[in-house]
Amino acid sequence: MAEKVERQRQKEQDRFERRHNFNAVEENFTAQQAALEASRCLSCKNARCKQGCPVNIDIPAFIKEIKENNLEGAGDIIRQSSMLPSVCGRVCPQEKQCEGNCILGIKGQSVAIGALERYVGDNTEAKKVEIKPNGKKVAIVGSGCAGMTAAADLRNAGFEVSIFEALHEFGGVLRYGIPPFRLPRNVLDREIESLKDMGVKFFKNVIVGKSITIKQLQEEGYEAIFICSGAGLPKMMNIPGENLNGVYSANEFLTRVNLMHAQSPDTPTPLKVGKTTAIIGGGNVAMDAARTAVRVGYEKVYIFYRRTEKELPARLEEIRHAKEEGVDFQFLHAPVEIFGKDGWVKSMRFEIMELGEPDASGRQKPMPTGKFVDVELDSVIVSLGTGPNPIIQRSAENENLELNTDNKGYIVINEKGETSIKDIYAGGDVAPLGPSTAINAMGAGKRAAKAIIEALG
Numbered sequence: 001m002a003e004k005v006e007r008q009r010q011k012e013q014d015r016f017e018r019r020h021n022f023n024a025v026e027e028n029f030t031a032q033q034a035a036l037e038a039s040r041c042l043s044c045k046n047a048r049c050k051q052g053c054p055v056n057i058d059i060p061a062f063i064k065e066i067k068e069n070n071l072e073g074a075g076d077i078i079r080q081s082s083m084l085p086s087v088c089g090r091v092c093p094q095e096k097q098c099e100g101n102c103i104l105g106i107k108g109q110s111v112a113i114g115a116l117e118r119y120v121g122d123n124t125e126a127k128k129v130e131i132k133p134n135g136k137k138v139a140i141v142g143s144g145c146a147g148m149t150a151a152a153d154l155r156n157a158g159f160e161v162s163i164f165e166a167l168h169e170f171g172g173v174l175r176y177g178i179p180p181f182r183l184p185r186n187v188l189d190r191e192i193e194s195l196k197d198m199g200v201k202f203f204k205n206v207i208v209g210k211s212i213t214i215k216q217l218q219e220e221g222y223e224a225i226f227i228c229s230g231a232g233l234p235k236m237m238n239i240p241g242e243n244l245n246g247v248y249s250a251n252e253f254l255t256r257v258n259l260m261h262a263q264s265p266d267t268p269t270p271l272k273v274g275k276t277t278a279i280i281g282g283g284n285v286a287m288d289a290a291r292t293a294v295r296v297g298y299e300k301v302y303i304f305y306r307r308t309e310k311e312l313p314a315r316l317e318e319i320r321h322a323k324e325e326g327v328d329f330q331f332l333h334a335p336v337e338i339f340g341k342d343g344w345v346k347s348m349r350f351e352i353m354e355l356g357e358p359d360a361s362g363r364q365k366p367m368p369t370g371k372f373v374d375v376e377l378d379s380v381i382v383s384l385g386t387g388p389n390p391i392i393q394r395s396a397e398n399e400n401l402e403l404n405t406d407n408k409g410y411i412v413i414n415e416k417g418e419t420s421i422k423d424i425y426a427g428g429d430v431a432p433l434g435p436s437t438a439i440n441a442m443g444a445g446k447r448a449a450k451a452i453i454e455a456l457g
Contacts (some may be wrong), residue, residue: 049111051101110306153449155195175188187260235380241345258292275299277381278303333352415447416448
């Protein structure tokens with residue numbers, strides 16, 4: 001059966017229509033599609049897909065429940081490991097993790113695990129369970145993937161859990177970084193509400209390190225603190241002209257649109273949209289920025305990347321969607337200088353590159369050719385990654401707390417998520433142990449929660 005049924009495809013919004021709205025690009029599977037896709041699963045005893053999942057979801061088991069038309073049972077199985085199935089089914093890089101390990105993918109197409117997880121998440125509710133309070137309090141700094149995952153595990157173990165969010169809405173990078181055409185806001189809100197129903201407390205507009213310090217949290221009775229404040233400090237190009245008006249980090253651009261609705265002229269902080277913009281970078285955030293730029297009204301959107309298409313780190317699905325939406329990819333282009341007029345971006349110079357020997361990352365290193373090209377632009381959006389915001393680290397230092405960080409400012413942790421300070425844990429992008437993805441951040445949250453439960457009982 002698994003070999004006869006082709007992998008099911010989710011219906012997508014028309015590529016021309018979606019350029020003008022922020023509605024979800026992909027629809028859910030129909031019930032028939034979900035059943036057909038589930039039938040492709042071989043129910044492997046030594047499930048490689050489960051081994052590829054950072055939060056260890058029992059994938060064959062939940063797919064088996066779909067086969068037996070027991071969606072509630074499938075939802076229960078997923079939520080034993082993840083309280084964010086609707087989120088993960090949309091934004092996780094399944095092709096590199098669970099689906100990338102699926103045995104069917106060796107000679108054909110892997111099971112569409114992400115689409116099935118999303119289908120189950122959207123069509124089931126988290127069951128309310130009786131929680132026996134243990135009288136102990138834990139504070140979580142950040143309401144993104146790591147924080148919400150840790151909160152669920154700690155709450156189920158009986159802890160009183162409070163999440164402190166610096167911004168005015170909850171969800172962390174899921175809210176301000178990922179556009180609604182990839183992650184609809186009603187889906188994210190639903191996952192947050194399920195945590196509130198469990199008794200997790202959420203506090204917004206609280207900057208730990210400014211509004212309140214780590215010591216003050218301890219004085220308020222929090223016996224453990226999990227820091228998962230993300231990496232919101234953008235990395236820039238450090239080239240001439242970078243301080244001109246019209247140069248944005250991808251973080252700023254996406255936050256202004258996703259969180260502050262800057263694309264609307266009625267907002268207090270509107271975005272000045274020109275005719276042409278360039279995104280510098282080739283990761284998922286670059287794709288999000290490019291596709292968002294299309295939707296806010298830029299007539300021409302470029303992505304400039306210094307290697308070739310083969311080396312693009314973004315998900316293949318996101319690259320395909322960007323191309324369908326009219327984004328123009330320019331490869332082997334490295335930024336050199338931005339030129340302006342009256343303080344605003346007018347053009348940008350790139351050097352044409354060629355690939356040389358592999359570098360430390362294993363990819364061929366882009367080498368300069370001495371050939372240059374100038375491109376007229378109204379704005380530049382820089383998507384070269386982020387680093388940790390140092391607010392918490394500096395606050396700890398001011399309180400004479402020895403919170404160890406590395407030379408890039410990331411909090412140093414061990415395999416359990418423990419920091420150099422007793423009962424203080426960290427994880428996610430502020431203290432990475434692996435690639436920066438939603439599911440890896442969730443894995444960090446689970447590790448920290450497990451360590452706290454073991455330490456505090």
